[in-house]
Every structure is written in structure tokens, then in C-alpha cells.
Amino acid sequence: MIQTPYLLFLGDAVDPLAAKVAQGIRDWRPEFALGQFRLEGCKADMGLPDMGLQEAYDAGARTLVIGVANRGGYISESWRAVLRAALEVGFDLASGLHNLLRDDPELAQTAGGLGRLLHDVRVPSVAYPIANGVKRSGKRLLAVGTDCSVGKMYTCLAMDAEMRKRGMNCDFRATGQTGILITGGGVPVDAVVADFMAGSIEWLTPDNDEDHWDLIEGQGSLFHVSYSGVTLALIHGGQPDALILCHEPTRTHMRGLPSYDVPTLERLRDVALPLAQVGNPDCKAVGISVNTQHMSDAEAEAYLARVEHQMGLPAVDPFRHGATRLVDALD
Amino acid sequence: MIQTPYLLFLGDAVDPLAAKVAQGIRDWRPEFALGQFRLEGCKADMGLPDMGLQEAYDAGARTLVIGVANRGGYISESWRAVLRAALEVGFDLASGLHNLLRDDPELAQTAGGLGRLLHDVRVPSVAYPIANGVKRSGKRLLAVGTDCSVGKMYTCLAMDAEMRKRGMNCDFRATGQTGILITGGGVPVDAVVADFMAGSIEWLTPDNDEDHWDLIEGQGSLFHVSYSGVTLALIHGGQPDALILCHEPTRTHMRGLPSYDVPTLERLRDVALPLAQVGNPDCKAVGISVNTQHMSDAEAEAYLARVEHQMGLPAVDPFRHGATRLVDALD
Numbered sequence: 295m296i297q298t299p300y301l302l303f304l305g306d307a308v309d310p311l312a313a314k315v316a317q318g319i320r321d322w323r324p325e326f327a328l329g330q331f332r333l334e335g336c337k338a339d340m341g342l343p344d345m346g347l348q349e350a351y352d353a354g355a356r357t358l359v360i361g362v363a364n365r366g367g368y369i370s371e372s373w374r375a376v377l378r379a380a381l382e383v384g385f386d387l388a389s390g391l392h393n394l395l396r397d398d399p400e401l402a403q404t405a406g407g408l409g410r411l412l413h414d415v416r417v418p419s420v421a422y423p424i425a426n427g428v429k430r431s432g433k434r435l436l437a438v439g440t441d442c443s444v445g446k447m448y449t450c451l452a453m454d455a456e457m458r459k460r461g462m463n464c465d466f467r468a469t470g471q472t473g474i475l476i477t478g479g480g481v482p483v484d485a486v487v488a489d490f491m492a493g494s495i496e497w498l499t500p501d502n503d504e505d506h507w508d509l510i511e512g513q514g515s516l517f518h519v520s521y522s523g524v525t526l527a528l529i530h531g532g533q534p535d536a537l538i539l540c541h542e543p544t545r546t547h548m549r550g551l552p553s554y555d556v557p558t559l560e561r562l563r564d565v566a567l568p569l570a571q572v573g574n575p576d577c578k579a580v581g582i583s584v585n586t587q588h589m590s591d592a593e594a595e596a597y598l599a600r601v602e603h604q605m606g607l608p609a610v611d612p613f614r615h616g617a618t619r620l621v622d623a624l625d
Numbered sequence: 626m627i628q629t630p631y632l633l634f635l636g637d638a639v640d641p642l643a644a645k646v647a648q649g650i651r652d653w654r655p656e657f658a659l660g661q662f663r664l665e666g667c668k669a670d671m672g673l674p675d676m677g678l679q680e681a682y683d684a685g686a687r688t689l690v691i692g693v694a695n696r697g698g699y700i701s702e703s704w705r706a707v708l709r710a711a712l713e714v715g716f717d718l719a720s721g722l723h724n725l726l727r728d729d730p731e732l733a734q735t736a737g738g739l740g741r742l743l744h745d746v747r748v749p750s751v752a753y754p755i756a757n758g759v760k761r762s763g764k765r766l767l768a769v770g771t772d773c774s775v776g777k778m779y780t781c782l783a784m785d786a787e788m789r790k791r792g793m794n795c796d797f798r799a800t801g802q803t804g805i806l807i808t809g810g811g812v813p814v815d816a817v818v819a820d821f822m823a824g825s826i827e828w829l830t831p832d833n834d835e836d837h838w839d840l841i842e843g844q845g846s847l848f849h850v851s852y853s854g855v856t857l858a859l860i861h862g863g864q865p866d867a868l869i870l871c872h873e874p875t876r877t878h879m880r881g882l883p884s885y886d887v888p889t890l891e892r893l894r895d896v897a898l899p900l901a902q903v904g905n906p907d908c909k910a911v912g913i914s915v916n917t918q919h920m921s922d923a924e925a926e927a928y929l930a931r932v933e934h935q936m937g938l939p940a941v942d943p944f945r946h947g948a949t950r951l952v953d954a955l956d
Contacts, residue, residue: 425851427882484820488855491819516857519904520756523858524819530850551758554903568896572885573850 296388296413296478297356299328301347301380302340305373306333307362313338315390316361318476322451322466326478328355333372338362347376347383357413359475360389369398377401381410388413390471415474417485418494425492425531427573432502435624436534437512437583438566440557442521442549444542445585445613446512447473449620452612453538454509456621464507467498469528473511483513483524491524495531507624510534516565517557518548526569533573536624539563539607542585543597559605581620582609627719627744627809628687630659632678632711633671636704637664638693644669646721647692649807653782657809659686664703669693678707678714688744690806691720700729708732712741719744721802746805748816749825756823756862758904763833766955767865768843768914769897771888773852773880775873776916776944777843778804780951783943784869785840787952795838798829800859804842814844814855822855826862838955841865847896848888849879857900864904867911867955870894870938874928875919890936912951913940 302316310317320327320340329345332338340361345353358380364373369391377387377395381404389395395412396402405412413419435453437446447470454466466473468480481494499508510532514521539562548554557565563579570577582601586594594611602609608619633647641648651658651671660676663669671692676684689711695704700722708718708726712735720726726743727733736743744750766784768777778801785797797804799811812825830839841863845852870893879885888896894910901908913932917925925942933940939950 427850427879427885429884484818486819487815488817488819488822488858489815489852491854492851516900517903519758519861519864520823521820522861522900522903523822523854523856525854526847526857527819527854530853533850553760554758565899569847569853572848572853 296475297386298326298478299355300326300357300359301345301350301355301385302327302330302342302361303358303376304330304332304336304338304340305360305362305364306335307338308365310338313340313362315472315475316340316359318472319359319361322455322476328353331358331376333376347380347385351383351385356386357388358385360387360391361475364391364393367393369393374398374400378404381405381408386411386413388415388475390415390475392416415471416482418482420494420497422481422486422490422494422497424489425496430496430499430501430533431504432506432508433536434499434508434510434532434534435536435538436510436528436532437538437540438525438529438562439512439515439540440517440559440562441515441542441545442518444540445583446540449538449540449583449612449617450509450511451476452617453620456617457507460621462507463503463505464509467508467510469495469498469511469513480511483528484521488523491527492531495528499532512540515548516569517554517562519551519554529566529570530573534570534577535574536578536580537566537570538581538583538620539566539579540583540585544588559601563605579607580623582607583620584609584611586611586614627806628717629657629809630686631657631688631690632676632681632686632716633658633661633673633692634689634707635661635663635667635669635671636691636693636695637666638669639696641669644671644693646803646806647671647690649803650690650692653786653807659684662689662707664707678711678716682714682716687717688719689716691718691722692806695722695724698724700724705729705731709735712736712739717742717744719746719806721746721806723747746802747813749813751825751828753812753817753821753825753828755820756827758861761827761830761832761864762835763837763839764867765830765839765841765863765865766867766869767841767859767863768869768871769856769860769893770843770846770871771848771890771893772846772873772876773849775871776914777871780869780871780914780943780948781840781842782807783948784951787948788838791952793838794834794836795840798839798841800826800829800842800844814859815852819854822858823862826859830863843871847900848885848893850882850885860897860901861904865901865908866905867909868897868901869912869914869951870897870910871914871916873916890932894936910938911954913938914951915940915942917942917945
């Protein structure tokens with residue numbers, strides 16, 4: 295686990311979108327976001343106090359999280375100076391960048407000498423077991439999508455927020471680098487060796503209280519030929535009791551695969567549910583999450599009403615309408 | 626690729642079964658199996674000439690293949706002495722053992738100094754791409770099973786042998802260490818990082834002649850929760866035109882998963898075929914391969930006749946009856 299709270303490093307972000315990791319932390323774990331650290335020319339602002347390194351450390355921050363994408367795929371001198379200084383002040387560092395902190399000789403040496411941790415959340419740090427398929431106590435929900443990047447993480451985080459508000463016993467379980475940085479832990483399942491994928495998800499969602507829900511962030515799609523194996527490992531390792539079907543209705547083809555059509559929600563249900571029932575015969579599809587960002591309010595409302603009628607399940611856009619009805623569907 | 630032909634190292638095999646890798650090479654690529662090298666007390670015999678290292682090298686052998694499982698998970702002193710001497714004579718080494726040759730400092734140093742290769746076929750040696758799903762020329766067949774270890778590799782090797790006999794244009798494509806050692810190349814897909822699984826299978830089965838068949842060794846099963854993700858990556862990366870459904874009818878539960886039932890062949894077809902059609906809409910299930918080793922001749926015959934009638938597809942045990950009818954089904 296990554297030590298909290300965080301100081302969010304926004305660097306010289308070229309625009310607000312470049313800082314989407316920081317924004318995710320700010321939105322979903324505001325209690326972890328003590329302050330922000332910006333360089334000259336930074337175009338992102340989380341609305342948090344701008345803090346110096348020592349000031350933030352004294353206020354209790356323990357990890358400097360790189361909340362921004364880097365340009366050119368390398369760590370610049372101006373970034374490195376801040377990161378090194380943060381290690382010297384007492385911070386651990388956490389990053390989801392492709393180029394790893396541990397591969398930077400200067401940072402690796404400084405961290406090693408001072409006993410600080412470098413969390414490169416894109417690569418696994420655990421020797422995961424092979425899945426054993428044994429039924430676990432507690433309940434689990436998994437978001438599955440007709441395609442990649444349709445809002446599976448957002449859906450689970452929104453449900454987690456709603457369930458916490460109701461005082462329910464739950465954990466968001468991150469399976470990608472953004473989710474891991476937001477919540478401080480998880481499994482970067484894309485980077486796990488094939489034999490151990492399902493086992494890593496069993497490890498992530500162990501036996502728990504009977505009333506406890508794991509909200510497992512989905513990855514990929516059963517219909518996305520590049521990543522479908524990861525999705526099935528999540529379905530079988532996660533042993534979900536409940537599936538949320540996620541969809542983006544304006545997409546004209548599968549992400550990155552111009553010759554592949556996006557399946558319907560009916561098809562997703564009909565393929566995903568029997569596969570999930572291999573691991574958990576009681577699994578049900580309980581709700582539908584639609585990303586309506588490219589639709590007007592009226593279009594979104596009409597679309598959701600139609601889907602809800604066709605599928606016989608609550609259909610919402612959690613960004614527009616919150617996750618209340620999806621959580622209600624868990625009863 | 627591993628240089629052929631081979632000298633097969635049988636070591637001090639405790640019984641013939643321990644040398645099943647060597648037996649596979651002997652059975653399926655006899656032209657690669659120039660001779661065998663046995664230590665005192667070896668209980669396996671491939672019926673090949675026993676050769677000294679220099680003698681085998683002079684006869685043309687270029688790789689010493691460890692064709693036997695080791696005991697206790699380490700490389701003994703008596704093995705190491707032979708392996709070192711083989712490197713000095715001029716051999717590369719190839720191994721599918723869990724403990725890697727490259728991790729043995731003495732062997733690594735000797736090989737490095739002499740410019741010999743250590744092929745640890747359990748780990749990938751290629752930076753595989755992410756799958757792009759683009760339709761490839763040529764034809765592909767994939768074996769899928771109701772469970773793990775039901776005869777998928779055997780089925781593809783038997784079809785490959787029959788197709789070669791007919792002068793057809795084909796390649797067996799190995800996806801596990803035994804198959805890789807038998808044929809000298811392939812992808813150890815179990816050991817590939819999740820994001821690259823499907824891409825590794827695209828890499829293994831590239832564009833080819835229109836009449837060429839890749840016979841892709843399957844792994845795992847869509848119904849085996851520990852490894853199903855690997856199976857789906859093979860289905861989507863392999864883009865198969867033809868599926869062979871593989872089954873072992875006397876199994877009482879999924880291998881290693883006592884509380885999981887083995888699905889029927891109908892269920893395998895109904896789950897695997899729609900998933901395969903995501904990557905290749907023309908994919909068909911063309912035949913059934915049944916491992917009848919635990920049945921009498923009469924039982925096997927009656928079972929195969931019944932399955933053939935029920936499924937409307939040729940059903941054979943390639944070990945008992947050869948793969949003629951499975952190859953006929955490719956027309």
C-alpha cells in the first residue's frame with residue numbers, strides 16, 4: 295500500500311486533461327489530497343493549496359504522487375530535481391508513468407540511500423498465486439464493458455462513493471494504474487504474467503464479511519481482441535455476484551480496432567453472464583452504466599429509458615445522475 | 626529458433642514418463658532426434674543410439690535438449706557437468722525446466738564465454754506487440770478443450786503429421802514449453818505479460834499463403850477459472866478459421882478444481898464459437914478430438930459414435946484412430 299495522504303505533483307501539465315490522475319484523486323479520495331505542487335507554466339489546478347515540499351510533509355503528507363502525464367516519455371531535469379528533493383524531505387514517490395522511477399539511476403540511488411519507497415504502480419510488486427477457484431465469503435461486483443474505456447472505473451468509484459455515504463461495508467478494488475494511485479493499492483493486472491492473472495484478482499478480493507462488497511474495476515472487454523484475456527481473468531478471478539454492464543452508445547467501432555463493431559448490451563450480457571456463472575453460478579447482471587458524454591440531456595434521457603425497458607435493468611449515467619439506482623439494485 | 630538436430634539428454638530419468646519431452650520429440654520430430662545421452666541409472670530409453678557429446682556433435686547435432694524433468698527443482702552436479710561439457714564441445718542448450726539455465730551462474734558464464742545459447746523455453750525471449758486484430762491471410766486452426774490437459778497438443782501434432790503426409794502446407798504452432806522443444810520454436814504464452822498475450826499469438830501466426838494452415842496448440846480452457854484468460858487470448862489472437870473441440874469424458878471434475886464440473890462438448894461449442902467469431906466471423910467448429918485412454922475399445926467406439934451423432938461433427942481419438950478424419954474435415 296502507498297502511504298497517505300498525498301501531495302499531488304502536477305508538474306508543468308500542458309492542460310487539465312494531462313493531470314487526470316490528480317483529478318481522480320481529488321474527486322474520489324479528497325481526504326488523501328492534502329495539497330498540490332506545481333511547476334512554472336502548469337495549466338492544471340486541482341483547487342488545492344499550493345504547498346512546498348517541507349510544508350506539505352509537516353502537514354502530514356507522506357507520498358508525492360505524480361498526478362500528471364509526462365511529455366516525451368522521459369523524466370525531465372526539472373521534474374527530477376523536485377522528485378529528488380521530495381525524497382530528501384521524507385516523501386515516498388508514486389507513479390504510473392511508463393518509464394519507471396526505479397529505472398532512473400539517480401532517483402533509485404537517492405531513494406535506496408534514504409530508505410524511501412518508489413511505487414511504480416504500472417508493474418506488479420507481488421508474487422501472485424495461481425487462482426484456485428475456491429468460493430470466497432463476502433460479495434463482489436465487477437464492471438464489464440462492450441468496449442475498453444467506456445467508464446468502468448468511473449462506475450465503480452461512483453458506486454463506492456454512494457455505498458460509503460450509506461455506511462455500507464465496501465472497497466473499491468483497483469486493477470489499473472489510475473485506480474491504484476487514487477486508492478493507494480490494487481493490482482496492475484495488464485502487467486501480470488498470464489498464468490497469474492486470475493490469481494492476482496483472487497488475491498485482491500479475499501474472503502471478507504458476509505455483507506462486504508468488493509467493487510472490482512474492470513479492464514478491457516470480452517469483445518476487444520487485444521485485451522479480452524485480461525477481462526476473462528477478471529471475471530473468473532473476481533467470482534462476481536453482480537455484473538454492471540457498461541456502454542458508450544456513440545462509438546462507431548471498438549477502440550483502436552477500426553474494423554470491429556461494438557456489440558450491443560444484450561450481446562454483452564449473453565456472453566459475459568454465462569462465463570461469470572462458471573465461477574459463480576449465482577452471478578446476475580444487476581444494472582447498466584451508460585457513458586452519455588456525447589449526447590444531449592434529452593438524448594441521454596431517451597436512450598437510458600429505452601435501454602432500461604429493453605434490458606429490464608436500471609440504466610443510468612453515473613456521471614450525470616449518480617450511482618444511487620445502481621446501488622439500490624444490489625439488494 | 627532452436628538449432629536442430631538435437632541430442633536428447635535423458636539424465637537419470639526415474640521412469641519413462643519423466644522423459645516425456647524427449648518422447649514427444651522422438652514421436653513427432655524424429656528427424657530432429659539424432660541420439661540420446663543417458664546417465665547411470667536412467668530408466669528411460671527412446672530407442673535412439675546412445676552417443677557421447679563429441680560423437681553427437683560430429684554427427685551434426687547442435688543443441689542438447691533437456692528431455693527429462695529434474696528432481697527437487699534444482700540442477701544436480703551430475704547434470705551440470707554434462708551441460709557444461711556440452712557447451713564446451715559446441716552445443717547450445719535448451720530446457721523447459723522451471724529453474725532456468727540462465728540463472729545457473731556457472732552455466733551462464735560458460736555459455737557467455739563461448740558464445741553458446743541457453744534456450745529457457747518457459748520464458749519469452751521476444752518483446753511481443755499488442756494485438757491489432759487485423760485480418761491475416763492464410764488459415765488457422767485452434768484446439769480448445771472442455772478442460773486443461775485433455776489432448777490439445779497431441780491433437781494438433783497428429784493433424785500436423787497427417788497434413789505433412791498429404792503434402793499440405795502447414796505449421797504446428799507451439800504455445801507451451803513441450804511443444805516449443807519438440808518443434809524448435811513457439812510462444813510460451815502462459816509466461817507472457819497479460820497485455821501482450823493476444824499479440825504474441827498474432828506474432829506466432831503471421832500472414833501466410835492462402836492454402837497454409839497454422840495448427841495452433843491450445844492452452845487451458847474457457848471453463849478453467851485459473852487459466853481461462855490465456856485461452857481467450859489464444860482464441861482472439863489466433864483468429865482461427867477452425868476449432869477442434871477436445872474432451873476427456875471420464876474426468877469427474879476440472880483439473881485441480883474439485884468443485885468445478887467439466888462442461889459438455891455442446892457447452893464448449895456454444896461458448897467458444899461466438900467468442901471466436903468476434904475475431905473471425907467465418908470460424909467454424911470442424912471436429913471433435915476425444916481422449917479415450919481410460920475407456921476400452923468398445924466403450925471408446927460407442928462413445929465416439931454417440932458424440933458424432935449428437936454434435937454432427939467427426940469425432941475421433943487421434944491416438945487410437947489417427948487424425949485422418951479431422952484433416953478431412955478442413956475441406
